[in-house]
Amino acid sequence: MSSREKIKQGQVNLSRACGELTQFISESTGRRIEIAGVIQAFEFTFETCWHLFQKIAAYQGTDAAMPRLAIAAAFQMNLIQDEGVWLQMMKDRNRTSHTYNQETAKAIYDAIVASYAPEIARVIDAIQDYFLQQP
Numbered sequence: 001m002s003s004r005e006k007i008k009q010g011q012v013n014l015s016r017a018c019g020e021l022t023q024f025i026s027e028s029t030g031r032r033i034e035i036a037g038v039i040q041a042f043e044f045t046f047e048t049c050w051h052l053f054q055k056i057a058a059y060q061g062t063d064a065a066m067p068r069l070a071i072a073a074a075f076q077m078n079l080i081q082d083e084g085v086w087l088q089m090m091k092d093r094n095r096t097s098h099t100y101n102q103e104t105a106k107a108i109y110d111a112i113v114a115s116y117a118p119e120i121a122r123v124i125d126a127i128q129d130y131f132l133q134q135p
Contacts, residue, residue, distance in 0.1 A: 003059045004131075006117045010052035011127060017045040018120050025113055039096050042112045044092045049120055052127070053079065054087070078125045080119075089116050 003008070021041040028034040035111040050067045057064035057073035064070040067090050092108045 003055070005051065007035055007055050007059060007131070010048070010055050011124070014045070014048045014052050014120075014127075015124055017041070018117070018124060021045045021117055022114075022121070025117055026115075037108055038112055039105060042108075042116060045120055046089060046116075049123065050090070055107045056130075059126055074123075077130065079123055079130060083121075085115060085119055089119070092116075095102070099117055109134075 013020055021038070021044075022042045024034070024038045050070045053070035053074040054064045056077065056079070057070060060073075060077065062073050062076075064073040066069045068087070071080070071083060071086045073088065074086070080086050088111075092111060095104060096108055
């Protein structure tokens with residue numbers, strides 16, 4: 001599979017993951033189990049997204065083997081506008097996988113709903129636009 005085909009498949013996977021996250025959010029009434037489901041969907045979506053950033057960076061000749069490097073590469077390519085939001089997203093994703101308490105979960109859930117999910121959805125469009133401009 002060529003690099004462009006891998007990126008295209010990554011775009012499909014990210015769109016599906018983001019769709020699931022959006023669906024989980026829209027169905028959530030704020031119950032603990034629903035918050036946990038939204039957080040799990042966010043974790044998966046974030047992982048899918050940074051791996052896609054990694055593939056796009058590699059296509060452009062940049063090594064971005066870790067999330068922070070992939071985010072920096074995406075910022076350099078103007079796929080993301082606010083690197084700080086993405087770095088916070090990465091920190092929150094790491095916090096959700098290493099610890100659990102209700103207050104932290106609720107704060108991260110609120111950030112997912114208000115900021116992270118819309119930002120990921122915006123990036124899907126930015127990646128599409130980016131590749132329309134590439135030879």
